Amino acid sequence: MAGPDKRRDGTGSRGSRLLGAGALVSVAALIVLAFVATDADVRTHPTTGEEFGQFDAVRMLYLHVPLAVLMYVAFVVCAVASAGVLLRRTAWWDVTAYAAAEVGTVLCGLVLVTGSIWGRPVWNTWWEWGDVRLMTTLVLFLLFVGYLALRRTTTDPRLQARRAAVVALVAVLDIPLINRSVVWWENRTLHQQSTLAELKIEDLTLFTLMFGFLAFGLVAWWLLVHRFRVGWLEQAATDYDVAIALAERRFETSATDLDAAIGRRDNREDPV
Amino acid sequence: MVRKRRPGALLLLLGVVAAVVFVLLRSLGDASLFFYEVPEAVELRSELGDDRFRVVGTPQPGLVEGELGGEAAVVFTLCAGDVLADVVHLGDPAELFQPGVPVVLQGTWRAGRPPSLTGLDGAADDGWFLRTDHMVVKHDNDYRSDGAQLTLCGTVD
Numbered sequence: 164m165a166g167p168d169k170r171r172d173g174t175g176s177r178g179s180r181l182l183g184a185g186a187l188v189s190v191a192a193l194i195v196l197a198f199v200a201t202d203a204d205v206r207t208h209p210t211t212g213e214e215f216g217q218f219d220a221v222r223m224l225y226l227h228v229p230l231a232v233l234m235y236v237a238f239v240v241c242a243v244a245s246a247g248v249l250l251r252r253t254a255w256w257d258v259t260a261y262a263a264a265e266v267g268t269v270l271c272g273l274v275l276v277t278g279s280i281w282g283r284p285v286w287n288t289w290w291e292w293g294d295v296r297l298m299t300t301l302v303l304f305l306l307f308v309g310y311l312a313l314r315r316t317t318t319d320p321r322l323q324a325r326r327a328a329v330v331a332l333v334a335v336l337d338i339p340l341i342n343r344s345v346v347w348w349e350n351r352t353l354h355q356q357s358t359l360a361e362l363k364i365e366d367l368t369l370f371t372l373m374f375g376f377l378a379f380g381l382v383a384w385w386l387l388v389h390r391f392r393v394g395w396l397e398q399a400a401t402d403y404d405v406a407i408a409l410a411e412r413r414f415e416t417s418a419t420d421l422d423a424a425i426g427r428r429d430n431r432e433d434p435v
Numbered sequence: 436m437v438r439k440r441r442p443g444a445l446l447l448l449l450g451v452v453a454a455v456v457f458v459l460l461r462s463l464g465d466a467s468l469f470f471y472e473v474p475e476a477v478e479l480r481s482e483l484g485d486d487r488f489r490v491v492g493t494p495q496p497g498l499v500e501g502e503l504g505g506e507a508a509v510v511f512t513l514c515a516g517d518v519l520a521d522v523v524h525l526g527d528p529a530e531l532f533q534p535g536v537p538v539v540l541q542g543t544w545r546a547g548r549p550p551s552l553t554g555l556d557g558a559a560d561d562g563w564f565l566r567t568d569h570m571v572v573k574h575d576n577d578y579r580s581d582g583a584q585l586t587l588c589g590t591v592d
Contacts, residue, residue, distance in 0.1 A: 204578060208535070215533055217574065224578070286571045287529030293469050301458055309451035315444035350491070351469035353539060355576035363577040 174392035182385045189378035196371040197225035223281035224368075228358075229375035231274045233383045235338055237267030238307070240387075242335035245328035254398050257324040260331060261314065262390035266383055268307040275304060286353055296354040299341045306334035320401060470539050473515035480544050480563060489541045490565065491573060492520065496534040497556035510549055512558045513540070519559035523549045524567045531572045542567030 204221035205214055241263035247256030278297070279289045291297055310330045314323050345356045358364050364372060470489035471479065490513070498511035509528050513520045522540060532538060542565050549564035 206580065213533065213535075215531075215536060217531070221578065284530055285574050287531070288571050291571065295469070298458060302455060305451055305455045305458065309448060309455070312444055312448040312451055316448055348469075350472070353571055353573055355574055358576040358578060361576070363579055365579050368578050 174389045174396070179385065179388050179392075182381060182388065186378070186381035186385045189374070189381050193225065193371070193375055193378040196367075196374055197222050201225075201367050201371050217285050220281060220284040223277055224358075225371050225375045226379075227274065227277040227281055228372060229379045230270050230277060232376065233379050234267055234270035234274050235342070237263050237270055237383060237387070238303070238331075238335050238338060241267055241331050245331040248324050248328040249332075252321075252324075254320075254324075254395075257320075257328075258391055258394035258398055260324075260328060261394050262387055264307055264310050264327075264331060265390055266386045268304065268311060269386070270383065271300070271304045271307065275300060282353075291353055293351070294353050295348045295351040296341060296344045297352075299337055299344055303334065303337045303341060306330070306337065310334060320398075473513055473520050474518040476544075476565075477518055477520055483544055485543055487541060487543055489539050490520070491515075491537060491539045493537045494522075494532070494534045495519075495555075495557055498534060499555060503550060510555065512555055513538075513565070519557070519561075521549050521555070521559045521561075521564040522567060523564055524570055526568055526570075529570050529572045531574070532570065537573040539571045539573055540565060540567040541569035 201222070203219045204216035205218055206216045207214055241260050244256045244260035244263060247253075248260055278300075282291075283289050310327055313330055314327050317323055317326075345352050345354050349356075359372075470491045473490060473492040476483070476488065476490040492513035492515045495512040495514055498509055500507075500509045502508060503523065503525060506525050507527050509524050509532075511522055511524070511534070513522050523545075524540065524542075529538065545564055545566045546562060547564065548560070548562065
């Protein structure tokens with residue numbers, strides 16, 4: 164029975180479209196919560212009456228912290244999938260690792276940018292060389308940019324997957340350093356300690372921060388799904404190209420064999 | 436199967452490696468402590484000599500703002516626990532600079548009495564002062580309306 168072709172042209176599906184719509188609505192709601200609904204961080208000293216705090220700069224909290232945590236998640240997914248590449252050696256693990264690495268690198272770049280924008284009014288500096296948390300995060304970003312570059316240095320997919328998996332497993336060791344740096348090197352970092360671990364946050368501020376995790380979590384998930392599907396299609400296209408090339412080679416070989424065979428027969432029939 | 440090399444990607448990879456090395460070298464260049472606490476800076480005063488170093492502490496109330504040599508300056512006393520150090524900071528202070536909020540300062544020890552010292556309450560007045568020109572604020576992690584307090588000399592007021 165003839166009917167409309169229901170094959171997908173792109174990487175979208177009903178589920179991913181719903182996910183994307185949810186991500187868009189959540190980010191819009193987060194912007195309203197972070198920049199309109201919540202108050203600026205203005206505290207009043209109980210005895211002197213002086214105002215202090217981070218004032219409007221505190222709104223960066225709702226972007227920076229969720230992006231940082233989701234960056235950790237993306238890179239850990241990449242590391243787990245990379246272990247899968249080395250143990251199982253299947254394309255599924257490699258495509259997952261690649262997709263997670265790309266999403267994690269984008270998130271890491273955003274963490275550095277939002278941190279810098281937050282740092283300027285609150286710390287009085289865009290960047291501080293020698294600050295252990297800033298430096299370890301920058302190193303993580305560069306390691307994963309290197310991971311992505313490494314993947315493009317060879318066209319051999321198996322070699323690409325194995326090399327990248329090793330780099331990812333080494334790079335991800337930087338994550339505990341980043342996370343614990345504010346505790347282990349307290350006198351080497353300007354960066355404040357974890358707010359959530361000590362639950363020094365409450366009410367609408369806490370709700371907005373949690374909502375930030377949801378909103379950026381949906382965005383990251385949507386990106387991961389689509390990047391995985393693109394990677395899978397690339398993989399299928401490569402396999403298809405390889406199959407075509409093999410078929411052509413077989414055909415060439417057969418034709419050569421045939422020619423040779425014909426030549427031998429010709430030689431037998433018509434010896435000079 | 437013939438493995439194709441991609442020179443552009445290889446150059447990018449080399450660029451990334453160079454960037455990582457640069458970052459590590461910049462970090463290792465500051466391999467000494469990122470900052471000293473005020474008591475450490477006072478204790479190591481003779482060793483530090485004319486070296487530039489970073490120090491963290493809490494500005495005391497009663498700072499004096501003015502001009503020194505045509506440049507904006509603020510004179511105040513930095514403290515940690517019961518150890519004090521007088522400071523002459525040249526240049527505009529940080530936006531969120533105020534007594535009770537810890538700062539990290541960069542500069543050198545200078546012998547002598549800082550100018551405008553008489554305007555300060557509870558100055559160290561020990562014949563030394565820190566002459567600094569770089570100030571960053573070390574903010575706390577408390578976002579509760581009644582959680583964070585201004586810190587005065589290591590005590591929560």
